[in-house]
Amino acid sequence: MRITVVGSGTAAPHAKRAQSGTLIEVGDVRLLIDCGSAVVLRMAELGLSWQTITHVAITHFHADHTTDIANLIYAWRYGQLPPRAAPVEFIGPPGFQALLDAMKTVFGAELLAGPPPIKVTELARGIPVPLADGVVLAALKVPHTEESVAYSVSGRGRRVVVSGDTGFDPALAVWADGCDVLLCECSLPDSMALPTHLTPRQCGAIAAIARPKQLVLTHFYPPVEAEDIMGQVAEHFGGPVVCGHDGWTLDLEEEES
Numbered sequence: 001m002r003i004t005v006v007g008s009g010t011a012a013p014h015a016k017r018a019q020s021g022t023l024i025e026v027g028d029v030r031l032l033i034d035c036g037s038a039v040v041l042r043m044a045e046l047g048l049s050w051q052t053i054t055h056v057a058i059t060h061f062h063a064d065h066t067t068d069i070a071n072l073i074y075a076w077r078y079g080q081l082p083p084r085a086a087p088v089e090f091i092g093p094p095g096f097q098a099l100l101d102a103m104k105t106v107f108g109a110e111l112l113a114g115p116p117p118i119k120v121t122e123l124a125r126g127i128p129v130p131l132a133d134g135v136v137l138a139a140l141k142v143p144h145t146e147e148s149v150a151y152s153v154s155g156r157g158r159r160v161v162v163s164g165d166t167g168f169d170p171a172l173a174v175w176a177d178g179c180d181v182l183l184c185e186c187s188l189p190d191s192m193a194l195p196t197h198l199t200p201r202q203c204g205a206i207a208a209i210a211r212p213k214q215l216v217l218t219h220f221y222p223p224v225e226a227e228d229i230m231g232q233v234a235e236h237f238g239g240p241v242v243c244g245h246d247g248w249t250l251d252l253e254e255e256e257s
């Protein structure tokens with residue numbers, strides 16, 4: 001399993017951080033979780049194959065997680081010759097189809113008409129989505145927007161959990177228990193704390209319960225970057241921590257399926 005932070009940023013424009021996007025490759029699955037502004041550009045910049053993504057899963061509908069969806073579809077259709085023929089599956093919380101329908105209103109009905117063939121799957125609560133090749137995507141509702149979820153990707157003996165945008169929630173920590181990698185949003189400093197985002201200390205508190213083998217922080221608003229993020233996380237969590245950046249990659253050895 002390979003995990004790549006494509007975009008580690010937020011709604012705040014940042015020269016070094018594209019908006020939200022994480023690429024997870026396991027078996028034959030190449031899953032992009034979230035697709036905010038500049039994620040498609042950053043994939044090209046990092047030499048990541050945007051052409052062969054098999055699944056796109058959206059954690060919630062905020063613009064910094066969704067605005068490159070149309071660009072990715074147009075890249076597959078018009079950004080290469082011949083256009084992509086292989087099908088792709090888009091996955092999101094209930095309401096995702098309505099979001100895509102609204103995008104069709106803006107960009108034209110042909111947006112989702114292919115090529116490539118696009119299958120849209122809305123999450124049914126508590127029911128995991130099989131991706132392919134023994135790889136399963138599961139979701140957990142988290143406190144951010146009405147529809148927001150965290151994702152867990154399991155396959156080949158590995159499990160990665162991606163928090164999406166979330167407030168502090170011990171249920172997320174319990175759900176992530178024992179995962180190999182926890183990618184956790186780390187939006188704000190304590191002085192700007194909100195119930196809908198995490199501070200470094202809250203990331204540490206979640207990791208203290210979840211006990212991931214590797215904690216990866218992402219989704220930094222500029223004020224939090226002025227903080228001693230590592231020191232504040234370490235007040236609660238003694239395991240390995242890294243501040244993600246665009247292009248940060250980790251390879252996990254897979255077990256034979």
Ligand SMILES: [Zn+2]
Pocket residue numbers: 010011020062064065165219
């Ligand atoms: Zn966000």
Ligand SMILES: [Zn+2]
Pocket residue numbers: 060062144165
């Ligand atoms: Zn958000």
